[in-house]
Amino acid sequence: MPAKSRRNLLLVAGALLAAAVAVPVASATPETAGQPGIVGGQPAAVAQYPFAVFLTDENGSQFCGAVLIGENSVATAAHCAKAVTKTNLRVVAGRQDKRVKDGTVSTVSDIWVNPDYTDPGTGNDIALLTTSTRLRYDTAQVTQTARYYAENTMATVLGWGRLKDNGERSDVLRSVDVPMISDASCKTAYGNYDPSTMVCAGYANGGKDACQGDSGGPLVVGKVLIGIVSWGVGCAQPGKPGVYTRVSAFADELEKRSNRGLF
Ligand code: ARG
Numbered sequence: 001m002p003a004k005s006r007r008n009l010l011l012v013a014g015a016l017l018a019a020a021v022a023v024p025v026a027s028a029t030p031e032t033a034g035q036p037g038i039v040g041g042q043p044a045a046v047a048q049y050p051f052a053v054f055l056t057d058e059n060g061s062q063f064c065g066a067v068l069i070g071e072n073s074v075a076t077a078a079h080c081a082k083a084v085t086k087t088n089l090r091v092v093a094g095r096q097d098k099r100v101k102d103g104t105v106s107t108v109s110d111i112w113v114n115p116d117y118t119d120p121g122t123g124n125d126i127a128l129l130t131t132s133t134r135l136r137y138d139t140a141q142v143t144q145t146a147r148y149y150a151e152n153t154m155a156t157v158l159g160w161g162r163l164k165d166n167g168e169r170s171d172v173l174r175s176v177d178v179p180m181i182s183d184a185s186c187k188t189a190y191g192n193y194d195p196s197t198m199v200c201a202g203y204a205n206g207g208k209d210a211c212q213g214d215s216g217g218p219l220v221v222g223k224v225l226i227g228i229v230s231w232g233v234g235c236a237q238p239g240k241p242g243v244y245t246r247v248s249a250f251a252d253e254l255e256k257r258s259n260r261g262l263f
Pocket of ligand 1: 212230231233241
């Protein structure tokens with residue numbers, strides 16, 4: 001083998017080794033490992049949740065989460081889609097740590113906001129973004145069935161939002177597992193709870209929840225998308241569960257509007 005190819009081979013081997021060593025460091029540095037999560041969670045790997053993406057403004061400042069459901073299709077909360085203009089909106093995929101520049105950044109060519117949406121407290125908090133760039137990452141699967149909403153089903157919520165109510169924002173993707181709550185209990189917690197387009201998750205004693213900045217992000221069972229982070233009173237408070245957009249109510253609409261990238 002010529003010396004030059006041998007050197008290139010060594011460089012490639014070195015880079016692979018560096019990458020293999022770097023990944024666990026990025027997913028749980030000593031400073032972040034074991035600290036409270038989203039609220040009460042832990043750092044998570046985008047390799048495990050490739051459909052977890054985030055939204056930034058034109059300056060790269062993260063303000064919401066979102067979820068990849070087709071290679072040009074990203075579901076989020078309506079209140080997130082309306083937070084900045086279409087021109088200024090960016091979707092960032094494949095980036096676990098907001099401080100580094102890896103993954104793919106795309107502008108948005110089209111925004112569908114559920115026409116029934118007015119504000120999170122009245123529900124219907126869902127939107128679909130069409131990205132200008134193909135985001136070639138594994139997608140989440142939109143649920144078509146109600147079975148995931150059964151009381152006490154465990155689901156995972158993902159995001160880059162605050163670590164506690166009004167607290168610091170996370171630099172890295174975090175996850176926390178929460179049980180689904182019955183419509184009756186959620187109605188007790190929130191008078192404006194509307195089970196036709198919302199669903200609640202969390203522990204009666206609080207402690208684990210999504211928080212500000214997590215809005216628009218996914219609530220999943222495995223790879224199945226069942227909720228979109230929408231609202232709550234504070235974060236992780238006893239008796240005040242997280243409220244999510246009930247994705248099954250919009251499955252047909254999302255299916256119809258999303259480009260699943262089959263070609
Ligand atoms: N509305 C918040 C946002 O824009 C999400 C709040 C979720 N709160 C909760 N306690 N689960 O990021």
